[in-house]
Amino acid sequence: MASAHSYISFRGVDFQYTSQGKGPTWILKDLNLEIARGEFYVLLGPSGCGKTTALTLLAGFEHQAAGAISVDGRPVTKPGVDRVVIFQGDDSLYGWLTAQENVEFGLKMAGMPAGERRDKALRQLEFVGLKGQGHKFPSQLSGGMKQRIQIARALVCDSPILLMDEPFAALDAQTRAVLQDELTAIQRKIESTVLFITHDIGEAIILADRIGIMRSGPASSLKEEIKIDLPRPRRRGDPAFGALYDRIHATLSEEVDKVMRREQAAA
Amino acid sequence: MTLAAEDRPGRVTAVRQGQPPSSRRWLTQSRAAFSLICRYAIAAAAITGAWYVASEQFDSPILFPGPLKTLDKAIELVSEGRLQADILASLQRIFAGFLIGSLVGSVIGLAMGSFRLVADVLQPLVNFVRFIAPIAWIGTVMVWFGLGEISKVALIIYATVFVVMLSAIAGVASVHRNKIRAAQCLGSTPRQIFVWVTFPAALSFILTGMRMAMMNAFMTVVSAEMIAAESGLGYLIYNSRQWMETDAIFVGMLTLGVVGLLTDRLFVLLTRTALRRFSLQ
Numbered sequence: 341m342a343s344a345h346s347y348i349s350f351r352g353v354d355f356q357y358t359s360q361g362k363g364p365t366w367i368l369k370d371l372n373l374e375i376a377r378g379e380f381y382v383l384l385g386p387s388g389c390g391k392t393t394a395l396t397l398l399a400g401f402e403h404q405a406a407g408a409i410s411v412d413g414r415p416v417t418k419p420g421v422d423r424v425v426i427f428q429g430d431d432s433l434y435g436w437l438t439a440q441e442n443v444e445f446g447l448k449m450a451g452m453p454a455g456e457r458r459d460k461a462l463r464q465l466e467f468v469g470l471k472g473q474g475h476k477f478p479s480q481l482s483g484g485m486k487q488r489i490q491i492a493r494a495l496v497c498d499s500p501i502l503l504m505d506e507p508f509a510a511l512d513a514q515t516r517a518v519l520q521d522e523l524t525a526i527q528r529k530i531e532s533t534v535l536f537i538t539h540d541i542g543e544a545i546i547l548a549d550r551i552g553i554m555r556s557g558p559a560s561s562l563k564e565e566i567k568i569d570l571p572r573p574r575r576r577g578d579p580a581f582g583a584l585y586d587r588i589h590a591t592l593s594e595e596v597d598k599v600m601r602r603e604q605a606a607a
Numbered sequence: 608m609t610l611a612a613e614d615r616p617g618r619v620t621a622v623r624q625g626q627p628p629s630s631r632r633w634l635t636q637s638r639a640a641f642s643l644i645c646r647y648a649i650a651a652a653a654i655t656g657a658w659y660v661a662s663e664q665f666d667s668p669i670l671f672p673g674p675l676k677t678l679d680k681a682i683e684l685v686s687e688g689r690l691q692a693d694i695l696a697s698l699q700r701i702f703a704g705f706l707i708g709s710l711v712g713s714v715i716g717l718a719m720g721s722f723r724l725v726a727d728v729l730q731p732l733v734n735f736v737r738f739i740a741p742i743a744w745i746g747t748v749m750v751w752f753g754l755g756e757i758s759k760v761a762l763i764i765y766a767t768v769f770v771v772m773l774s775a776i777a778g779v780a781s782v783h784r785n786k787i788r789a790a791q792c793l794g795s796t797p798r799q800i801f802v803w804v805t806f807p808a809a810l811s812f813i814l815t816g817m818r819m820a821m822m823n824a825f826m827t828v829v830s831a832e833m834i835a836a837e838s839g840l841g842y843l844i845y846n847s848r849q850w851m852e853t854d855a856i857f858v859g860m861l862t863l864g865v866v867g868l869l870t871d872r873l874f875v876l877l878t879r880t881a882l883r884r885f886s887l888q
Contacts, residue, residue: 446793
């Protein structure tokens with residue numbers, strides 16, 4: 341199976357939650373996924389389908405019940421600086437630290453001297469469009485700026501893989517569009533591999549090299565993969581964009597219908 | 608990459624932004640302060656007035672000394688140097704007990720919040736003992752620690768330790784999972800996560816707990832000074848009882864209230880300035 345697509349690999353991954361009184365629920369069943377080095381891979385699926393779970397497993401926060409997850413041939417066992425996560429919302433930022441201190445966090449943990457750390461953080465803040473904002477606390481910044489801090493905090497560690505868990509989902513539409521464009525630009529400059537989770541079809545098409553569409557949960561797995569060849573920067577008004585959107589929307593609708601039918605049957 | 612249109616500042620809670628206050632802002636601020644002082648003064652006058660009227664209903668000032676009689680007594684106690692000495696003695700006990708209690712409470716609470724084993728072992732004991740009032744321990748404390756300062760401070764430690772402990776446990780529980788996870792994928796060791804994430808994130812809870820513990824310490828100093836004390840506001844209150852010096856009792860009570868209030872304000876001021884960043888979310 342060692343193909344060109346095997347920098348990150350999920351093979352036969354199962355994951356289950358055991359909730360009290362309900363017994364085990366399978367979230368993922370036989371998830372297979374191969375991501376190439378430098379690829380921007382978007383996992384798209386209806387809510388509750390287990391796409392965030394897949395990211396959580398790759399990050400090493402939780403462990404699969406069966407199957408194997410590896411990065412560059414090495415199995416994932418615990419969280420690491422090679423796979424920095426950018427979370428949805430701002431709960432992961434440290435409210436008692438300034439934007440700059442937040443960005444310095446990983447460097448500080450690695451024991452980098454204060455001066456060097458500061459220079460790197462300032463450069464990184466400028467890179468994500470937060471020049472001159474470093475002294476502010478997260479609570480003084482807008483939602484979009486807070487997500488930029490998270491991105492800077494991950495990039496400053498030179499992590500080869502970025503795991504992005506619906507990072508723009510809580511933002512307003514305009515801010516989201518701006519950050520999507522900027523992320524595209526950033527990713528082309530730094531050439532890291534990205535696993536990006538979203539339920540927004542438009543966002544997936546704007547960003548992805550490849551989109552993996554997941555089945556509705558429980559016991560979800562990959563339903564279909566679509567390569568996106570549109571030139572960048574991509575525009576939503578583009579007819580090719582519209583065609584892709586319709587195609588993905590049809591696939592996704594089948595899954596959403598399944599969920600609704602199941603819920604109606606249960607009610 | 609440029610600053611985009613979306614970069615409107617969010618909820619700005621800046622006090623520390625270092626912009627010199629314009630004369631207009633200064634005027635608004637001083638006007639607000641003046642109005643606050645006026646309201647305080649009116650409230651104090653109303654309460655004193657009610658106190659005066661109520662005390663007049665009694666035949667003897669011994670039963671209910673009025674504000675003037677209490678003031679006379681306060682002046683007398685101050686001129687003898689006794690009130691100052693009592694305040695100092697009580698404050699020393701309160702601070703010693705409060706600081707030790709807060710320290711021990713934070714350490715145990717953080718450990719209970721962080722380690723399941725510690726919580727399982729200590730939780731039943733803590734949940735049981737914390738319902739026993741400090742005053743119930745007086746006899747035992749005297750037998751164990753004698754009649755000196757140690758007994759009094761021990762009682763105040765007891766009165767503060769559980770509040771701080773419980774708030775530290777709540778503080779650890781309140782740390783958002785993503786803060787821990789972010790630290791993990793930024794390469795932190797468990798020890799670093801505790802020092803740089805869990806502790807600072809829990810600190811605002813601990814400080815709130817300490818503020819409540821301070822109140823407990825002031826309340827308990829009266830009980831503590833029932834143990835063979837020769838000074839202190841509790842001693843003043845308790846000892847004056849024997850001579851029916853109700854005016855001195857009132858002076859002791861009022862002083863406790865005032866000193867407590869000032870200490871609380873000082874604590875709040877300190878946490879809002881030096882430790883301000885830890886109350887940011």
